[in-house]
Amino acid sequence: MSAFRFILLSTATLIASPALAQDAPALESPAPEDDASDPANTILVTGRVQRLYRTTQTTVGKSVEDPMNIPQAIQVINSDLFADQGARDATDIYRNISGVSFFSYAGVTFRGFRQDQSFYDGQRGNPFIGFSVPQLFNIERVEVLKGPAGLFFGPGSPGGIINYVSKTPSEKRALRMVLTGGTYARAGLSAEATGPIDANGIVTYRLGGFYEATDPYRRNTSNKSRIADGGIAIRTNEGGKLTLQATIYDNYLRANRLRGVLTDDDGHFLSDISWNANERTDFLHLKSQAYQARYQTSIGKRVTFDAGVRYFNAREVQKYHEPRGLAPNNPDLVRREFRDQIRPVHGLSFSTNTTARLDILGMEHKIQAGADWYNEKSVLNSRILRAGVTSLSLSNPVYGTSASDPARAALLPYTVTDTRSKRRGIYLQDQIALTPALLLVGGVRYDHFEDSVTTGTGQTASSRSSYSDSDITFRSGLIFKPRHDISTYFSWSQSFEPQTAASQDANAGGPFAPVTGNQIEGGVKSQLFNGRLQANLALYRIVRRNILQVDPSLAPVNGIDQLAPVGEVTSKGFEIDLSTDLTPNWVLLANYGYNDTRITGTAPGQSITNAVGNQFANAPRHKLGFWTRHQVPAIDAAFAFGGEYVSRRLSLSGQTVRPYAIFDASITKRLKFAEVLLKVNNLFDKVYAASGFSAQSGHFPGQPRTFLAELRFRI
Template identity: 75%
Template sequence: MVIASSAVNGRDHCECLAILIRGGAQVSFSRAAMIASVSVIAVPAFAQNGSQEPSAATDEIVVVGRAQRLYRVEETTVGKAAEDPMNIPQAVQVINSDLFADQGARDATDIYRNISGVSFFSYSGVTFRGFRQDQSFYDGQRGNPFIGFSVPQLFNIDRVEVLKGPAGLFFGPGSPGGIINYVSKTPRDETGLRAVITGGNYDRVGISAEATGPIDSRGIVTYRLGGFHESTDPYRRNTQHKSRIGDAGIAIRTNEGGKLTLQATAYDNELQANRLRGVLVDDDGNFLTDIRWNANEKSDFLNLRSEAYQARYATTIGDRVTFDAGARYFKAKETQKYHEPRGLVAGNPDLVVREFRDQIRPVDGLSFMANMTARVDILGMEHKFQAGADWYDEKSVLQSRILRAGVPPLSLSNPVYGQAEGDAARAALLPYTTTDTRTKRKGAYLQDQISLTDALLLVAGVRYDKFDDGVTTSTGGDATGRSSYSDSDVTFRGGAIYKPRPDISLYASWSQSFEPQAAADQNGDAGGPFAPVTGNQVEGGVKTQLFNGRLQANAAAYRIVRKNIVQVDPTLPPINGIDQLAPIGEVTSKGFEVDLTTDITPDWVLLVNYGYNDTKITGTAEGQSIINAVGDRFANAPKHKVGFWTRYQVPAIGTAFAVGGEHVSRRISLSGQTVKPYTIFDASITKSLGIAEVLLRVDNIFDKVYAASGFSDRSGHFPGEPRTFLAELRLRF
C-alpha cells in the first residue's frame, strides 16, 4: 500500500475532516454546540497549514515491514498504566488502526478472527476462552455506549487491547475469559485530513472524514473532529441499517509532560426490521429455510441513540512517576419493536410462532478512575509500584410489554409480510413491565513489579472491590418486587517473567476474577446472600519480538476454574415456596493459543492465530445445568479456532493483494443443537492513486452458507453473511 511518508514510523498521523451527516435525524442542542465549537476552532488550524509550502513529507513511498513497523505495539494500557506487553505475565493482543485499515475492518465482529481464543456468540457478545463475555471497556473505564444488541464501531477507535484470562486486578468484576478495551482516537500534533467514500452490494453507501492537528502555532492545543455515515440493506428480508457517528476532541498541554484531553461522541443507529434473531435449524444444524428469512416485519425496528463524554488527564512527575485520572459519562437509549420467533407451530413444520415485543432500554453511567506508577530502588532492586482506584454508578431500565395472543405465525418456505401490522397498536394497550437495575462498583488495587535482575521480573498485586446491586420490578407503575445486595471481595495476581534476551519473554502467572451473584438470587428464603462467583487461572507462555520485531510469535497455555456458581440444591426443601440455592456449580476451561505475526519478506506479511479450548462442567447438582451450558459442555465454545491473513504488495505497481480466512470447529447451541463447523475466505486489493488509494474487498469468497453461532431451538442460529463486496476510496492529505 502506498501512503504518505508520515506513516512510516508505524502510525497513520493523518486523521480526517469531520463531515457530520445526520441524515435528517434530530441533533440535540448539546451535540450541535459541541460540534459547532470544535468546527470553529478547526478553521485556524487548516488555514495555518494551508499557508505552508509543500514539503518532502507529502512524497509517496511504499511502506515495507508492516509487522515490524505498523502492527508492532511497543506499549499497551490494558493494565491501566502504559507497559511493554513483554512485561505483562498474561497473554495480550493489541490490534491497531493500521491493521483495521489494511483489512477494511468496520466493527468489532471484523477483528475477532485476529484474536486467538475469541469467537462470535451473539450481537456484541463473544466466547472468550470458553466463557460468554458481553462486557467492554473504553479507555480503561466502564461505560460502553453500545448497550443491548448493538455492535461497537471502529471509526473512532485507535486500537483494541485484549487481556486474556482473569482481569479482576485492574478492572474489577468480570468474566474470567478476558476483557476487551477500546482505546479512542485522540487529537494529534501533526495536521492531517482523511476522507473515505464507501460503496458495495446490498446498497451499501457511506462517507466518513476525520481531521486532526494543532490549533495554535505552539501546538499547546490540538483537536480532532470526525464524522461517519453509512447505510445498507442487508441480506435478511425487510432490513435496512443506518449508522452515524460524530466525534470531537480537544487536547491541552497543561505542563511539561502533562496533557488534558476532552472528548465527546454521539452515536445514532437506525436498524429496520430488527432486533434480528436467527434462522431455525434442525438438530443437525441445517437451516430449515433460506438464510434471508426474518421473523420481523418491515415496520419493526431497533434504534440506538447514545452519547459519551470523557475527560482524561495524564502527566509525568520527574522521570520516575506517572499519574493519570479519568472521568467518563454516557447515556444511551435503545428502542425496539420487533417480532420474536418462538419455535414451530405444533404439528406444522412450516409455520413459526411469533410474539410482538415493545421494549425501551435507557441506560446511563458515570465512572471515575485514577492511576499512579512510581519507580523506586530498594536494596539494589527496582520496584515499579502501581496503584489505582475506580468508581462506577449505572442505572439501567428495561420497559417491556409483550403481545402473545393473536400474533400471526410466519411461514418458513413462503413468508407473507404485512399481516401483523396491527400488533404494535394492540401491544400499546398493555401495561409496561419495568425492571430498574442500579449497579455501583468501587475498587482499589496495588501492584509491585520487581526487577530482581535485568532478565528476571516478579509481579504481585492485590485488589479490593465493593459492590452494591439493586433491582426493582413493577407492572403498570405498581412495584411487584425488590431485591438488593451488597458485598465485597479481594482478588490477587502474581507472576514471574524471565527474559533470556530482550526480545524473548517467558512467563508464568496466577490470577483471579470474580462476579457478583445476581441480585435476585440473594433472597434470604433462598439461602442468600452468597459469595461472588470466582475464577482462578494458571497460565504460562512465551512472547517474542525477534529480528527487530519482524517476527512476533506468542504462545500461551492456561487452566481456568470457575466456582461458586449458584444452583438449586435438591437436597434442601423449599422455604416459603422458594427453592433453596447453593454455590455448587463449577466449570473448568483449559487450552492453549498461538499467535504469529511476521514479515516473510519486506513486502509480504503473514498473521496466523490458533486457539484450542476445552470447557466442561466439573461440578453441578444432578439433573441441573449451569447457565449457557448444555450437559457438560458450554454453548458456542469451539474446541478449535483458526484465523489467518496474509498481504503481499508489489511496489512497482503500488498495489497490495491480501487473502484471509477463518475456521471454527463444531459447537452446540443453548438448546443443544449442533452448530456446524465452517471455513470461510476473504480477499482484497489495495491500489495507490497518489494522494488516494482504493480498497476492493470481498468477504466469504465462495458464498458459503454457515452459522456464525447458535442460539436456541426457538429462534435458530445466527447465519453468517453471504458473499459481500466492499469498495473504499480513501483520500489523505
C-alpha cells in the same frame, strides 16, 4: 446506478487519467495518530515499514507497558489492520484474536466463557449497551487481555476483557476522507481532521463524522449508522495533557432486534438464511452519547499520574417480532410474539492511577496504585403481546399480516425492571526487577459492590431485592528473559463476579458469595529478528466456582426454589499467535486457539447457565485465523488474503452448530492522490452459522459473499 458501481467506475476513470493528479500531493495510508510525526511509523502502501500490524506498547494494564513484561497473554489490534481488512465493527476483528469467537450481538465466547462487557479507554461505560455492536470508526486500537483481569478492571468474566482505545487529537495536522460502497446497497462517507489549533501546538483538536447505510441480506432489513466524534487536547505542563472528548451515536436498524434462522438438530438451516421473523415496520433504534475527560502527566522522570471520568447515556427502543419455535402441528410455521421495549441506560465512571519507579535494595520496583468508581442505572420497560400474533412460514413468508400488533401491544402496561449497580475498587501492584532478566509481579485488589433490582407493573412494585458485598483478589507472576527478545512467564490470577441481586433473596437461601475464577497460565513471548517475528504461546487452566444451582435436597420456601453455590466449570487450552514479515513486502498474521470447557461440578440433573450437558454453548474446540498481505512496489498495489476456521459447537439448546471455514481477499491500489481498497468477504459464498442460540430463535447466520470498495483521501 448503485453506490458500489459508481465508486468502481470512478476509480477506474481516475486510474486511467493520471494527468488529473499530477499536481496533487502523494498521500499516505493512516499512521498511528499518537506517533504520527515519527518517520519510523510512516506507513505507505508501497514500501511499508517492518512490523506493520504490531505494537510494542499497551495500556491494558492501566499504564504504558511493554507486552513482554506482562505475565498474561495479550493481543493488540491497531487501526492499520482495521483499514487493510475493511473492518467496520467489532465482529470484523474477532478472527484476529485467538481464543475469541462470536456469541451474539456484541457478546463473545472468551476462553470458553460468554463475555458481554466492553471497556473504553480503560473504563466502564459501553454506549452500545448490549444489542448493538461497537463501531470502529473512532477507535485507534483494540487491546485484549486474556484471562482474569480483576486486578485492573474489577468484577468480570475470567475469560478476559476487550478494551477499546479511542482516537485522540494529534499535534500533526492531517485530514482523511473515505468514500464507501458495496453490495447490499452499501454507501457511506466518513471524514476526520486533526491538528494543532495554536501556533505552538499547545491545544490540538480532532473532529470526525461517519455515515453508512446498507440493506443487508436478511429480509426487510435496512441499517443506518451515524457517529459524530470530537476532542480537544491541552498541553498543561511539561509532560502533562488534558484530553476532552465527546461522541454521539445514532444507529437505526430496521426489522431488528435480529434473531437467527431456525435449524434442525444437526445444524442445517430450515430455510434460506435471508429469512427474518421481523416485519418491515419493526426496528431497533439506539441513540447514545459518551463524554470523557482524561488528564495524564509525568512527575519527574519516574512517576506518572492519570485520572479519567466517563459518562454515557443511551436509549434503545425495540419493537420487534420474537420467534418462538415451530408450530406443533405445522413444521413450516414459526410462532411469534411481539415485543415493545425501551431500554434507557446511563453510567458514570471515574478512575485514577499512579506509577512510580523506585530503587530499593539495588532492585527496581515499578509500583502501581489506582482506584475506580462506577455507578449505572439500567431500566427495561417491556410489554409482550403473545395472543393473536400471526405465525410466519419458513418456505414462503408473507409479511404485513401483523400490522396491528404494535397498536395492540400499546394497550398493555409496561413491566419495568430497574437495576442499579455500584462498583468501587482500589488496587496495588509491584513489579520487581530481581535481575535484568528476572521480574516478579504481585498485586492485590479490594472491591465493594452494591446491586439492587426493582420490578413492577404500572406504578406498583411487585418485587425488590438488593445486595452488597466486597471481595479481595490477587495476581502474581514471574517473568524470565533468557535474552532481550524472548520472555517466558508464569502467572496466577483471580476474578470474581457478583451474583445477580435477584438471586440474593433470603427465601432462595441468599445471600451468596460471588462467583470466583482462578487461572494458572504459562507461556512464551518473542520479538525475534529485531521485532520482525513475534511468536507467542500461552497455556492456561481456569476454574470458575460458586455458580448458583437449585438445591434439589431442600424444599422451596414461600414458593421459591432453594439455591446453592455448587456449580464449577473448568476451562483449559492453549493459544498460538504469529506475526511476521516474511519479506520486506510480505506480512503474515496467524492465530490458533484450542479450548476445552467443561462442567466439573453441579447439582444432580441440572445444567449451568450457558452450558449444555457437560459442555458450554458456542465454545469451539478449535479456532484458526490468518491474514497475509503482499505488496508489489512495481505497480503500487498490495494483495491480501485471509480466512477463519471454527470447529463444531453446540447452541444453548444443544443443537449442533456446524464447523465452517471462510476466506476473504482484497486489493489495495495506490493512486497519486488517494488509495483504493477492493475487498470480497466470504469469497466462496459459504452458507454457515456464525454462532448458535436457541431452538426457538435459531442460529445466527454468517454473512454471504459481499463486495466492499473504499476510496481514501488523506492530506
